Amino acid sequence: MGMLRRSWLLLGWVMSAVLPVQAGTVDCLNQCIQVKGVASFAHADVAWARQMAIRDALQSALMQRQADVSSQQQVENYQLTRSRLTVRTRAVVKRFTIVRETQDAEEKLVTVQLKVCLQPAQSACDQPLGGGFYPRLAVAPVLVATPYEARDIRDLPQGWRRALIQQLRQQGYRNLQPVALDPAILSVQQVQPVLDVDRLRTIREETGAQFLVFTVVRALASRHRTDTLLPDSVDWMWEGVKRAYNYDLDPNRRDITLTWYLVDLNHQRIVRQEQLHRQIKGEVRVGRDKPFGSLAFARTPTGQAMLAQVKVQAQQLIETLRCLPFEAEVLEVRRHPDTQKQQVIFFATPESSLREGDQLTLYHRDDVPVRMGQQNLGTVQQPVGFIRVKQLMDRFAVGEVEAQNGTIAVGDLIRSW
Numbered sequence: 001m002g003m004l005r006r007s008w009l010l011l012g013w014v015m016s017a018v019l020p021v022q023a024g025t026v027d028c029l030n031q032c033i034q035v036k037g038v039a040s041f042a043h044a045d046v047a048w049a050r051q052m053a054i055r056d057a058l059q060s061a062l063m064q065r066q067a068d069v070s071s072q073q074q075v076e077n078y079q080l081t082r083s084r085l086t087v088r089t090r091a092v093v094k095r096f097t098i099v100r101e102t103q104d105a106e107e108k109l110v111t112v113q114l115k116v117c118l119q120p121a122q123s124a125c126d127q128p129l130g131g132g133f134y135p136r137l138a139v140a141p142v143l144v145a146t147p148y149e150a151r152d153i154r155d156l157p158q159g160w161r162r163a164l165i166q167q168l169r170q171q172g173y174r175n176l177q178p179v180a181l182d183p184a185i186l187s188v189q190q191v192q193p194v195l196d197v198d199r200l201r202t203i204r205e206e207t208g209a210q211f212l213v214f215t216v217v218r219a220l221a222s223r224h225r226t227d228t229l230l231p232d233s234v235d236w237m238w239e240g241v242k243r244a245y246n247y248d249l250d251p252n253r254r255d256i257t258l259t260w261y262l263v264d265l266n267h268q269r270i271v272r273q274e275q276l277h278r279q280i281k282g283e284v285r286v287g288r289d290k291p292f293g294s295l296a297f298a299r300t301p302t303g304q305a306m307l308a309q310v311k312v313q314a315q316q317l318i319e320t321l322r323c324l325p326f327e328a329e330v331l332e333v334r335r336h337p338d339t340q341k342q343q344v345i346f347f348a349t350p351e352s353s354l355r356e357g358d359q360l361t362l363y364h365r366d367d368v369p370v371r372m373g374q375q376n377l378g379t380v381q382q383p384v385g386f387i388r389v390k391q392l393m394d395r396f397a398v399g400e401v402e403a404q405n406g407t408i409a410v411g412d413l414i415r416s417w
Contacts, residue, residue, distance in 0.1 A: 138209035159292025167314035
């Protein structure tokens with residue numbers, strides 16, 4: 001009985017020591033702090049300054065928790081001539097409430113005090129205030145640079161796209177749209193795709209997508225390796241001699257090389273580019289009776305290698321898209337018939353995780369683009385308003401303008417914080 005009593009006492013002491021640590025860990029992961037934000041309404045209305053003060057407070061909260069700060073400075077003649085500060089945070093705003101708000105008429109300042117609750121982010125992003133949304137992704141079929149090398153694989157272009165969409169959905173990404181792709185967007189001889197503005201605009205208008213991913217299979221060469229101890233040049237020569245004398249040589253090596261591109265359709269630029277390479281051995285020939293994605297295809301060495309590359313591509317895509325802000329163009333500007341408040345309509349779907357009540361920022365784009373020769377470098381953008389999502393339909397959303405500091409027009413950009 002004495003031994004049993006001592007065991008229970010020891011167990012109670014261990015539990016009393018462990019439980020507070022676990023509770024403290026939970027509080028740390030979902031910690032709420034109070035921060036202050038300030039903005040001026042000297043050259044804007046009070047509503048605009050209020051939103052800017054809230055934004056200032058949220059940024060302050062994020063910098064206080066799990067932030068990585070890097071600084072680049074340039075000094076000439078012992079004087080600081082250039083300084084750049086970059087902040088990457090590993091926390092996102094879960095929710096916030098306004099504790100106090102004051103306005104100073106003399107100084108023309110709005111001050112807000114917020115209670116901000118943070119939660120850890122899955123990765124460090126440059127857009128922590130815009131996290132949580134899923135931009136629409138258009139997925140194109142695979143382009144095969146050398147179709148002759150893929151003659152033993154049936155349904156490769158469409159099969160790869162189906163497998164990629166399936167992998168993206170399994171990993172939690174839902175806002176997807178299959179799309180056809182003009183092969184002229186990429187020449188076999190070119191490393192980079194041709195970012196034709198008209199073609200990309202057509203894809204964006206047909207799908208409503210913010211980003212486009214397309215994959216180019218650059219190499220699927222299979223060969224017969226005679227002797228692994230011989231140099232490649234000698235082995236190739238020996239293989240040619242055997243084929244000249246009609247020897248039946250089944251391929252036992254295969255190099256698979258592909259490149260995928262993530263293109264921003266709103267700004268016609270490549271966001272990320274990756275190359276995947278794998279060399280496989282064994283029975284590398286697939287056969288036309290095993291279409292891409294089928295169970296029989298997955299059992300072959302080539303099928304296993306290619307499906308593994310699809311999985312890696314999906315992981316890299318989600319890693320990139322998680323840190324990119326949601327962005328859509330203003331399709332229409334109107335007045336509410338009853339309240340006469342200004343409203344904007346933009347493309348959005350429920351799969352973007354956008355909900356009624358979410359706040360977004362409006363950016364006005366100048367009509368005249370910046371050019372360098374014949375190249376369009378883009379347009380100047382500046383924030384002109386904040387909207388609150390009032391209605392979310394299957395293919396579009398309606399936002400009500402809460403604060404405005406400039407002209408809002410069709411073609412302007414709506415972006416997460």
